Amino acid sequence: MEGASIESLLGLLFFLILCSAFFSSSETGMMSLNRYRLRHMVKNKHRGAIKAGKLLQRPDRLIGVILIGNNFVNILASAIATLIAVELWGEAGIAIATAALTLVILIFAEVTPKTVAAMHPEKIAFPAAYLLHPLLKVLYPLVWVVNFITNGLLKLFGIKVTEGDHHHLSTEELRTLVNESGAVLQQRNQSMLLGVLELDDVTVNDIMIPRNEVIGIDLDDDLDLIIEQLSKTPHTRMPVFRGELNKVVGILHMRNLAQVFQQDAVSKAAILQVIHEPYFIPETTPLQTQLLNFQKESRRIALLVDEYGDIQGIVTLEDILEEIVGELSNNNKEDNQDIYPQEDGSFFIDGTANIRDVNKSLDWHLPTDGPKTINGLVTEQLESIPDANVCMLMDNYRVETLQVSDNLIKTVRITQLANDEADDEEE
Known part of the structure; x- marks a missing residue:
């Protein structure tokens, strides 16, 4: 084999490695796209997003065309690398070509492009969609055959490709997204969104x-x-x-x-x-x-x-609106003050105070799945109305009754304890 031919094969090998990197990065980029951001960009007529969205409507076909292309260029690259190695080093070149090409493909055609695509999926996926879309049309017969066989195997396991995850978020997932969007949303807007999400979890008697x-x-x-x-x-x-x-x-x-x-x-x-x-x-x-x-x-x-x-x-x-936007009247908030902070870090709280309001004001986590008021919570824990003042531990909160009359706990002192303090008091 002449030197010019070896140079041509080396050039072709380099091109095939680039193609392998393209297919690898395209696969990771497409699958890493944020589906909600993608839908938003499609509504705004972003051309790359529109093409990527169409490809992702049938992920089996998208993966099929990417893997067909990736396997084809990798196998062809392996054959060319073997030819070059045999020409240069004889029979020993086969082992050299296998080891060298494995390392090159792993670094330059797999790990590096996939890492870049995972970090910047839109920058990789949108341009790639322009090439994958016509390639899918060209290779469609082969893709159809591959998908027909693979989808048949999936059906044996009870998996239907057309009934995949539609990426609907639950209320809890939405709440997590809002909580983690502090850098994007202002604190007030974030609180309002959380208030809206909680409307279904709270009843009017709360x-x-x-x-x-x-x-x-x-x-x-x-x-x-x-x-x-x-x-x-x-x-x-x-x-x-x-x-x-x-x-x-x-x-x-x-x-x-x-x-x-x-x-x-x-x-x-x-x-x-x-x-x-x-x-x-x-x-x-x-x-x-x-x-x-x-x-x-x-x-x-x-x-x-x-x-x-x-x-x-x-x-x-x-x-109800105050549950979303917060207090609408400062005067009303002052007139209904039920929480009185003390110098020792404890709080005097009116027995009729709503537990949810106390939790919101002090960022506490008193249980809200039972009674609605402090009085109801304490009497439920005691399973009776105390004849005299008592002290009890409720999770990480020390609760002392200060005034009991007319079958009602009028005032309590509540102190939030650190975890180690609560453990010491339990002992």
Whole structure:
């Protein structure tokens, strides 16, 4: 074999190694593409993304054409390398060619291009799609035969290529994505998205105003007391009842009452003329469902009833929106302060405080799958209402009752402990 022929074969060998690197990087790049980013780019008419998206619609065909091309160039490169080695070193050249070509392909046609493609999939996959698309058309008969055989083997194992993973994210996966997007999303936007994702996991009784804290108009009170209450109330809407909340007769909107005040004809009968029919909902309604129901019914306040029909509290549209965007009123937040920090690092907390609100305010993880209030949580753990103040350990929290009266734990002191402190107290 002449020197010119060896140089030609070396040039062809170099070209085949480049082709092998192309197929290897194309495979890794295509499979490493972020499917959601790819869909976004397809919607924005990115030409490379459109071609890559079409190829990924049938990954069996894409892998088929890549592996056919990759195996073809690798086998051809092996044959050419053997010819060159035999010409240069005789029979010993076969072993030399095998070892050298294996090392060259491994480094320059496999590991290096695949690593680059894994780190920058879009820069590799989109240009490669322009070559793979026509190559698939040229090699389609061979690809079809290979896919027919491989798909038949997969069916023996109960695997159908057309029923693959469609890359749908679960709620938990979405929550993880939002939590890890701190560098992209502002903290406030991140909190709002997490709030939306939690709407289905939270029910209205988790955020309701309990019946013992509901402020309303009792028609059994004197008219002067009712007028004074109406003139001082900060609320826009209030339930109207007779004697107790379970005997509610309607919802009063202060805007409608303004007309009665202007006419200077305030009476219980006049109040009853301007109230709206009460809106009742089950206490287990998910927040997302209730948000849509408020919109559908054009309502802003609802009365929660349990399985026996007793009213347990009220929830407003504002309460649900606050779960998404945070507190809407700073004044209201200050008026309902239930947490009092102490110098020793502990907190005095009102027994009626909502556990979810406490967790949010202090970044704690008190259990929320049972009772909704601190009082309910402590009594559930004790399995009784304490006659005197007690101290108990609840996971990494030391809980001390400070005031117990009227079958209710009024105030508790809670201290968050480090893991080693909690272990010491358990011992």
